[in-house]
Amino acid sequence: MPHLHLEYTANLTQLDTDKALLRLNHALVASGQFGAEFDIKSRALKVESFRVGTGLNERGFVAVRLALLSGRSSQIKQQLSESLLAVVQDLGPWPEGVQVQLSVELLDIDRDSYSKVAIG
Amino acid sequence: MPHLHLEYTANLTQLDTDKALLRLNHALVASGQFGAEFDIKSRALKVESFRVGTGLNERGFVAVRLALLSGRSSQIKQQLSESLLAVVQDLGPWPEGVQVQLSVELLDIDRDSYSKVAIG
Amino acid sequence: MPHLHLEYTANLTQLDTDKALLRLNHALVASGQFGAEFDIKSRALKVESFRVGTGLNERGFVAVRLALLSGRSSQIKQQLSESLLAVVQDLGPWPEGVQVQLSVELLDIDRDSYSKVAIG
Numbered sequence: 001m002p003h004l005h006l007e008y009t010a011n012l013t014q015l016d017t018d019k020a021l022l023r024l025n026h027a028l029v030a031s032g033q034f035g036a037e038f039d040i041k042s043r044a045l046k047v048e049s050f051r052v053g054t055g056l057n058e059r060g061f062v063a064v065r066l067a068l069l070s071g072r073s074s075q076i077k078q079q080l081s082e083s084l085l086a087v088v089q090d091l092g093p094w095p096e097g098v099q100v101q102l103s104v105e106l107l108d109i110d111r112d113s114y115s116k117v118a119i120g
Numbered sequence: 121m122p123h124l125h126l127e128y129t130a131n132l133t134q135l136d137t138d139k140a141l142l143r144l145n146h147a148l149v150a151s152g153q154f155g156a157e158f159d160i161k162s163r164a165l166k167v168e169s170f171r172v173g174t175g176l177n178e179r180g181f182v183a184v185r186l187a188l189l190s191g192r193s194s195q196i197k198q199q200l201s202e203s204l205l206a207v208v209q210d211l212g213p214w215p216e217g218v219q220v221q222l223s224v225e226l227l228d229i230d231r232d233s234y235s236k237v238a239i240g
Numbered sequence: 241m242p243h244l245h246l247e248y249t250a251n252l253t254q255l256d257t258d259k260a261l262l263r264l265n266h267a268l269v270a271s272g273q274f275g276a277e278f279d280i281k282s283r284a285l286k287v288e289s290f291r292v293g294t295g296l297n298e299r300g301f302v303a304v305r306l307a308l309l310s311g312r313s314s315q316i317k318q319q320l321s322e323s324l325l326a327v328v329q330d331l332g333p334w335p336e337g338v339q340v341q342l343s344v345e346l347l348d349i350d351r352d353s354y355s356k357v358a359i360g
Contacts, residue, residue, distance in 0.1 A: 001343075003303060007163065021291035029294055037293035041301050041341065043247065044289040049164040051141035053157035054149055061161050063123060067345070077233035085235040094239055101161065103121075103236035105187070105229045109345045113317035115325040116343035119334055127283065169284040171261035173277035174269055181281050183243060197353035205355040214359055221281065223241075223356035225307070225349045 001114065002034060002068040004042040004084075009050050009060035011098055015091060017044035023087045024064070031080055033072065038118075052101070061101040062088055070108040077106045121234065122154060122188040124162040129170050129180035131218055135211060137164035143207045144184070151200055153192065158238075172221070181221040182208055190228040197226045241354065242274060242308040244282040244324075249290050249300035251338055255331060257284035263327045264304070271320055273312065278358075292341070301341040302328055310348040317346045 004024060008015050021042045029037045052059035064084055084104045094100045124144060128135050141162045149157045172179035184204055192200075204224045214220045244264060248255050261282045269277045292299035304324055324344045334340045 017289045025291055025294050037295060040293050042291045043287040047163040049137045051145055051162045053160050054145050055157060074232045081233040081235040089237060098240060100239040101236060106233040112314045113321040113346040115321040116341060117329060119340045120338060167283040169257045171265055171282045173280050174265050194352045201353040201355040209357060218360060220359045221356060226353040
């Protein structure tokens with residue numbers, strides 16, 4: 001833990017996912033909430049098939065989900081969410097004529113049933 | 121919010137994901153549970169590598185997950201789930217000789233730590 | 241239910257996902273926690289864009305998430321998690337020079353709002 005997922009719609013063609021993931025990971029390290037930088041596992045997924053709402057104008061989104069072990073306070077989680085959203089906002093510019101929504105959600109993962117091992 | 125994910129196995133070759141997502145979004149708008157149609161962010165993902173159970177006959181699935189902000193009643197969530205399943209059931213016909221499972225799950229997302237911004 | 245997701249980074253080129261999913265499903269059947277083998281729906285997703293931490297050495301991960309209906313005890317969930325991790329550990333060998341992290345998380349899904357139907 002933590003695990004971070006970044007989804008982005010395929011019409012956000014200028015998004016640099018390598019840069020995005022590195023900056024997000026640096027923000028998580030800087031939060032001081034995680035013991036080792038090595039524990040932060042992040043991935044980006046391009047969404048080719050999507051629909052925002054029911055309107056006809058062009059739309060897109062970047063959706064970040066951070067899954068972390070249960071037990072942190074609501075205040076800590078709000079701060080983490082806001083710091084990640086600030087990183088995402090700074091990833092622009094966004095395409096002209098596309099309504100883009102950026103979001104960050106936090107998901108608690110049950111601590112007792114989380115298992116892991118490191119190799120090498 | 122809400123965020124909808126539709127996963128479908130690659131052997132369901134006739135599934136029209138554009139139609140599926142539009143119908144699912146219309147069902148969510150019609151539920152009256154969401155303030156603006158614009159907020160509904162849906163995506164479809166084809167699953168190329170999958171295994172249903174341990175049997176040898178051909179199988180597939182469509183799995184919908186709706187993530188929405190916490191606070192709605194159990195009754196409301198049941199109604200949402202059933203209305204989405206009805207949409208998915210209506211997406212057939214399904215391939216001959218394939219055992220297909222359709223499912224809808226709802227996932228509460230912590231309201232306090234959800235952050236978003238809209239651009240453009 | 242249950243739904244299993246296996247994500248693996250693209251640098252783990254020797255991972256046999258067909259074998260992995262079949263073994264994971266057999267472990268779930270053997271747990272005795274699920275009524276029918278048919279109910280177990282598993283998929284593997286290769287992660288092409290990823291970043292582990294902030295360091296420069298080569299890293300990768302296999303991340304398994306098992307979503308199951310709420311109501312099982314903490315002890316049962318720990319046992320499930322450990323049995324799945326044992327399967328994943330046995331999927332090696334892993335590439336030389338890559339630090340690989342293997343993890344299993346369990347996610348409760350709200351029982352009341354889960355809907356499904358089987359066709360064929």
